[in-house]
Amino acid sequence: xxxxxxxxxxxxxGRFRGCGYRLTIPREAILDVxxxxxxxLSAEDIFLAVHKVYPAVGLTTIYRTLELLVQMRxxxxxxxxxxxxxxxxxxxxxxxxxxxxxxxTRCGRIIDYTDFIDEEKxxxxxxxxxxxxxxxxxxxNHIIQFYGLCDKCQNKG
Amino acid sequence: xxxxxxxxxxxxxGRFRGCGYRLTIPREAILDVxxxxxxxLSAEDIFLAVHKVYPAVGLTTIYRTLELLVQMRxxxxxxxxxxxxxxxxxxxxxxxxxxxxxxxTRCGRIIDYTDFIDEEKxxxxxxxxxxxxxxxxxxxNHIIQFYGLCDKCQNKG
DNA sequence: CCTTTATTGATAATGATTATCATATTCAAT
DNA sequence: ATTGAATATGATAATCATTATCAATAAAGG
Ligand SMILES: [Mn+2]
Ligand SMILES: [Mn+2]
Ligand SMILES: [Zn+2]
Ligand SMILES: [Zn+2]
Numbered sequence: 001x002x003x004x005x006x007x008x009x010x011x012x013x014g015r016f017r018g019c020g021y022r023l024t025i026p027r028e029a030i031l032d033v034x035x036x037x038x039x040x041l042s043a044e045d046i047f048l049a050v051h052k053v054y055p056a057v058g059l060t061t062i063y064r065t066l067e068l069l070v071q072m073r074x075x076x077x078x079x080x081x082x083x084x085x086x087x088x089x090x091x092x093x094x095x096x097x098x099x100x101x102x103x104x105t106r107c108g109r110i111i112d113y114t115d116f117i118d119e120e121k122x123x124x125x126x127x128x129x130x131x132x133x134x135x136x137x138x139x140x141n142h143i144i145q146f147y148g149l150c151d152k153c154q155n156k157g
Numbered sequence: 158x159x160x161x162x163x164x165x166x167x168x169x170x171g172r173f174r175g176c177g178y179r180l181t182i183p184r185e186a187i188l189d190v191x192x193x194x195x196x197x198l199s200a201e202d203i204f205l206a207v208h209k210v211y212p213a214v215g216l217t218t219i220y221r222t223l224e225l226l227v228q229m230r231x232x233x234x235x236x237x238x239x240x241x242x243x244x245x246x247x248x249x250x251x252x253x254x255x256x257x258x259x260x261x262t263r264c265g266r267i268i269d270y271t272d273f274i275d276e277e278k279x280x281x282x283x284x285x286x287x288x289x290x291x292x293x294x295x296x297x298n299h300i301i302q303f304y305g306l307c308d309k310c311q312n313k314g
Numbered sequence: 315c316c317t318t319t320a321t322t323g324a325t326a327a328t329g330a331t332t333a334t335c336a337t338a339t340t341c342a343a344t
Numbered sequence: 345a346t347t348g349a350a351t352a353t354g355a356t357a358a359t360c361a362t363t364a365t366c367a368a369t370a371a372a373g374g
Pocket of ligand 2 (some may be wrong): 197245253
């Protein structure tokens, strides 16, 4: 039910054309897994999910492909303080879905938030402009993360 | 010239009283190193610096002490995307010196900035309040990092 | 000095990520 | 379809920052 013809999210096909990269089964399978979750998966998470459908795909390929996808800006790579890197699709069919994160330092839960983004954008724009000028620094990216305790973890020792 | 009597930054002595923790030579040496730099040192950096004065101090103690200092909130631990953790004294004699970072993705240079913090504070306050309410999340900390190219790295391939 | 507890350092183990390298796949040109 | 160069893959071993162990030390308080 996850055969090649059925995967066909055409919107990332175009990204591979012209880069010299090939859109192979492992690569599509990885994009497919990422596109079907709202969680922030580790390389091993992705490996296990892909493994169910394509048991021949190795962990090395997962790492290699993720590195490629990050470099192509199709995927974001995050560090939330547990030891493993976490990956998330950078855009959906509707374009880039920019958001920031709340990270629970007790249970590791990650919450995406997109509210307040508008106000943040305003300030970030100003800040980036000021910083670029003052330090002659070309900003390409930023991360904002709030750490603390999620609702469940506040009601425990 | 870095003997015990000479180190005596009394302001962190108090932090160890009442916690059951002892202010030992290795711990003071580590705090001393951190207090004398504006750079963002790795555990090994600190090890090497301490080693010059107290060659008997082992790397394990550096890691253990840093973990303790982070937990005591005397030191901040950062991840700037190179593989090693980076450490920075959380406060000076004047109290906490809150700031954010610019990270050059090419040469790894880290720039502290404290300008724009006031405007940021305003927005962060609002955002934290809104997020806390909406998600019932108790925020204790945040990180903001801008990634890009520093002035030197813009003028290279 | 003695006892208890906290701290230390040498060493080995861990675990996520990378490097290697021989094999397999793709794709365009016959 | 066949071929052949370029690209991609997977099993395996290597890296390397960080942790776990554990016996030896040092501090604190009588
Ligand atoms: Mn997210
Ligand atoms: Mn800093
Ligand atoms: Zn939680
Ligand atoms: Zn640079």
